[in-house]
Amino acid sequence: MAKPKMDEGKVVNLSMSNLDIFPDVEQADIVSELLLQNNRITILPRCICDFQNLTTLNISNNGMTYLSPELCRLTKLKTLVARNNYFENVSLPKELALMQSLEVVNLSGNQLTEFPKQLTHLPFLRALFLGANSIKSVPSSIGNLTSLEILYLGGNCLQQIPFEIGLLTSLVSLILADNRLKSLPPTFANLQHLESLNLHNNQLSILPPEIVTLNLVELSLRNNPLVVRFVQDLVFEPPSLLELAGRVIKVRNVGYSASELPQSLIQYLDTAQRCVNPKCKGVYFTSRVKHVKFVDFCGKYHIPLQEYLCSPTCTDYPAICSSSSEDESEEEVGVKIKKVLLG
Numbered sequence: 001m002a003k004p005k006m007d008e009g010k011v012v013n014l015s016m017s018n019l020d021i022f023p024d025v026e027q028a029d030i031v032s033e034l035l036l037q038n039n040r041i042t043i044l045p046r047c048i049c050d051f052q053n054l055t056t057l058n059i060s061n062n063g064m065t066y067l068s069p070e071l072c073r074l075t076k077l078k079t080l081v082a083r084n085n086y087f088e089n090v091s092l093p094k095e096l097a098l099m100q101s102l103e104v105v106n107l108s109g110n111q112l113t114e115f116p117k118q119l120t121h122l123p124f125l126r127a128l129f130l131g132a133n134s135i136k137s138v139p140s141s142i143g144n145l146t147s148l149e150i151l152y153l154g155g156n157c158l159q160q161i162p163f164e165i166g167l168l169t170s171l172v173s174l175i176l177a178d179n180r181l182k183s184l185p186p187t188f189a190n191l192q193h194l195e196s197l198n199l200h201n202n203q204l205s206i207l208p209p210e211i212v213t214l215n216l217v218e219l220s221l222r223n224n225p226l227v228v229r230f231v232q233d234l235v236f237e238p239p240s241l242l243e244l245a246g247r248v249i250k251v252r253n254v255g256y257s258a259s260e261l262p263q264s265l266i267q268y269l270d271t272a273q274r275c276v277n278p279k280c281k282g283v284y285f286t287s288r289v290k291h292v293k294f295v296d297f298c299g300k301y302h303i304p305l306q307e308y309l310c311s312p313t314c315t316d317y318p319a320i321c322s323s324s325s326e327d328e329s330e331e332e333v334g335v336k337i338k339k340v341l342l343g
Helices: 046-050 067-073 096-099 117-121 140-144 162-165 185-190 209-213 226-233 241-251 263-269 329-343
Strands: 011-013 033-035 056-057 080-081 103-108 125-127 149-153 171-176 195-198 218-220 289-297 299-310
Touching: 033 329, 046 067, 067 096, 096 117, 140 162, 162 185, 185 209, 241 263
Parallel strands: 011 033, 033 056, 056 080, 080 103, 103 125, 125 149, 149 171, 171 195, 195 218
Antiparallel strands: 289 299
């Protein structure tokens, strides 16, 4: 086979050339782009390190199972595209963390079950594509990639996203579609440059209220349970006698002091939370009702956000839960409450 020639832009394009082995390229040291996708090259030989000025390498669709450590000696490489191969977790060398010039990495369509932590040590990484793998979790070290603008994690097995995602303040596009996500961290509010958020085909029932602070151009939520499953699964556990007593004390301002109640009960009363319904004066402690409220978002969407109410009827009536009758005086109620709290 004749040695391949490069064009004037120092690009060697051997894609779809029916190659079984790595080609012998003349003047490898001046090649800037090497395109080898859609061949049958199963391994990169040691001579890959001869391409000292290489900035772009595409080895997609070759059936590779192993990424040679020699690749990591290409100190000027900015773009590595290795889609649709057979790379597993052990296939990626630890030395990838030393390739500080990398700006774009595409490892989509492989057999990864773990997020490659080596990649979280690349400070200038702008685009990372890890879609269509079997990745189960994202490490907290993802927060190191503060230059990242595009993060593609669609088509994996993710059940949650770490809080550190909020450190990626340069993100413009975030693709989390086709996973198993049930919730999102409130730190999404920090992604103020985010324009595109793809969340379709997950298990989301609600979204964090903080998401309304974003300025999205595109939001994809199709095929999520959202309100439907949330309503179907809604179960309200009646308040305990302790909670009912505590609610009445807080709502009716029943006086108490440390000489009358144990310190543990005073601390309990201090944990009361005000119902978010503006028409309600009620409080709750541990027994509460999840409620979905639709909020206008970016002027384009109505999205469901979760909030908590003190009772199932709170959406229609000012709900004040009490164990006393309407005819009882404040003093009688106070006596009963003290009896309940003191046993």
